Amino acid sequence: MSDDAEDVVGVLTEQIEQRFGMSIGELKTAVAAAPDANRQATDVVRWHGLLTESQTALERAEDDLLRALETQPSEVDDPTMDLAHRVNAAVTARDGRAMVVRWLLDPDAPGKRGPDADRLARLDRGRRQGPAVPTSAPARPATAPATGRGVLR
Template sequence: MSDDMEDVVGVLTEQIERRFAMSMQELKSTVAVAPDANREATDLVKWHGLLTQSHEAVVRAEDALLAALETQPDVVDDPTMALARRVNATVAARDGRAMVIRWLLDPNAYGKQGVEAERLARLSRGARTGPAVSTSAPARPAAPASAQGRGALR
């Protein structure tokens, strides 16, 4: 596990705690009680949880890869290469989640001001709980008199 990523998780956690003036655990508890009270807090808690899960997955994948590499001679076999690809995939997922948190924390980030922000606000404002169009069943036409009865006529 790289110290750099631990630092990134720690830095992001500190920034979140500083923004809300409470520890991450307190913020999680507050969001659990009232998830609709502060959309930003809810989003940050969600993504922070995803980030820590991804970080744990990276640690497990790296440990498995290191264990496999210790048993390898000079040539790396296919199962070990598959472990290396798994490490790459988990690192990419973790880094992507870290970028989302950075975006959520940055008030000047692209899409948070100007036309993009207005469009996003318009979409999230008054979020629908149901379909936009009425979905009542259409009226069924009355069956013709000759088609009434059992079965189909041939």
């Protein structure tokens, strides 16, 4: 893996820290204490966590592939090829999550301006805090009709 690819998490972490003016650890602590205080910070922390998880999975997959390749003769067997596919899938997952973090950090990203973004912002501001339907049992009349055993009609 190239140094540039390995540093994707580092570069994005620096951008997050610059954007919010605190270390990623401090930001995670702040979001954990008040997740509704800043929705963008909450989203960025969530996706940064997913990004670091996928980077760790990628590193494990690469290590497994390298170990398998060291023991291979000239031709690669199916289990080793499966490890190579696992590395490719891990790169794809990591890169996709990195794209989401970049999008979250870019105020001018596509979809963040214009009529669609304005409509989504209005919908979000009008979001209900409670349930949309009543959740308590309906009121019962003061005198319920007499039914059941032992009642004469």
